Amino acid sequence: MQLIDGKKISSDILDEIMIQVKELQARGKKVPHLATVLVGDDGASQTYVAAKVKACERVGFESTLVRLPESTSEQELLEKVNELNANSAIDAYIVQMPLPKHINEQKIIESIFPQKDVDGFHPQNVGKMALNLPTYLPATPYGIIQLLKRYNISTEGKHCVVIGRSNIVGSPMSILMARNSNPGNCTVTLCHSKTVNLKEHTLLADIIIIALGRPEFLTANMVKQGAVVIDVGITRVASAQTKSGFKLLGDVKFDEVAPKCSYITPVPGGVGPMTIASLLMNTLLAVNSKN
Numbered sequence: 001m002q003l004i005d006g007k008k009i010s011s012d013i014l015d016e017i018m019i020q021v022k023e024l025q026a027r028g029k030k031v032p033h034l035a036t037v038l039v040g041d042d043g044a045s046q047t048y049v050a051a052k053v054k055a056c057e058r059v060g061f062e063s064t065l066v067r068l069p070e071s072t073s074e075q076e077l078l079e080k081v082n083e084l085n086a087n088s089a090i091d092a093y094i095v096q097m098p099l100p101k102h103i104n105e106q107k108i109i110e111s112i113f114p115q116k117d118v119d120g121f122h123p124q125n126v127g128k129m130a131l132n133l134p135t136y137l138p139a140t141p142y143g144i145i146q147l148l149k150r151y152n153i154s155t156e157g158k159h160c161v162v163i164g165r166s167n168i169v170g171s172p173m174s175i176l177m178a179r180n181s182n183p184g185n186c187t188v189t190l191c192h193s194k195t196v197n198l199k200e201h202t203l204l205a206d207i208i209i210i211a212l213g214r215p216e217f218l219t220a221n222m223v224k225q226g227a228v229v230i231d232v233g234i235t236r237v238a239s240a241q242t243k244s245g246f247k248l249l250g251d252v253k254f255d256e257v258a259p260k261c262s263y264i265t266p267v268p269g270g271v272g273p274m275t276i277a278s279l280l281m282n283t284l285l286a287v288n289s290k291n
């Protein structure tokens, strides 16, 4: 069994981006500028946004954090989005999800300029992804593709079972694994809460990608010997053993599943660190496609 080290791969990618930023500067070009809009004070979102700002600093990007109060109306947020669309100094931006309940997320996503939508959530970018045209891939699936690529994990002709069909992880992941590309070229089964007898599917899988948010859901008796297991789930659970009083659990019962796997991602330190690296890769793409 080989552990897939997302922390290391993400750090390698940030180093590669830093070199490219230095090259841009050497050619007299402006450095990439990524903005993030954060509405309200959701704890997880604040942590995530702070990590993005830090990663921008590390690679030499400019970054702007736009903080808006929880009470911001949909109209006010749309005005901010229009401002960012029109601001030529900002190459790319994201609106941190989830948004407060009174704001229609889809409406906001559709108002972002597709050229600046480095989250890859705009329907135009999702369509391009499905058609295998150049575009921004959604950050978490893009990160998983990078892990498979950089560990030289063969995917062609393999049976991949994706569990979970969210717009940000499961659904795009199933599209990417089925595309005619490398990694890709899998035969894909997409499972969700209405799937009958999930175990019958997972036992046939060469590659399992699980994104549920249900701690330790995937157990050893659901996994074929030698399978590749990618665990996207991150759930914070109370723990008496840690100083902080909590620990992070993935969707895989790691201790019993790992010995059966050829490759497996840990939680934390697997898929998690890749998401920000992917976002910065997309931001660099936004700049390079203008140059």
Ligand code: NAP
Residues within 6 Å of the ligand: 140, 163, 164, 165, 166, 167, 168, 169, 170, 191, 192, 193, 194, 195, 198, 211, 212, 213, 214, 232, 233, 234, 235, 271, 272, 273, 275
């Ligand atoms: P989500 O929107 O809640 O979607 C969960 C999916 O799981 C849904 O499609 C649901 O099916 C399916 N599901 C629920 N119970 C099931 C069951 N018993 N059997 C089969 N399918 C079932 O979740 P998400 O946003 O994709 O996130 C999933 C997990 O990944 C969370 O723990 C999240 O924190 C984590 N995550 C991590 C990263 C990262 O590492 N950077 C990024 C994003 C998400 P239905 O569609 O039928 O309801």
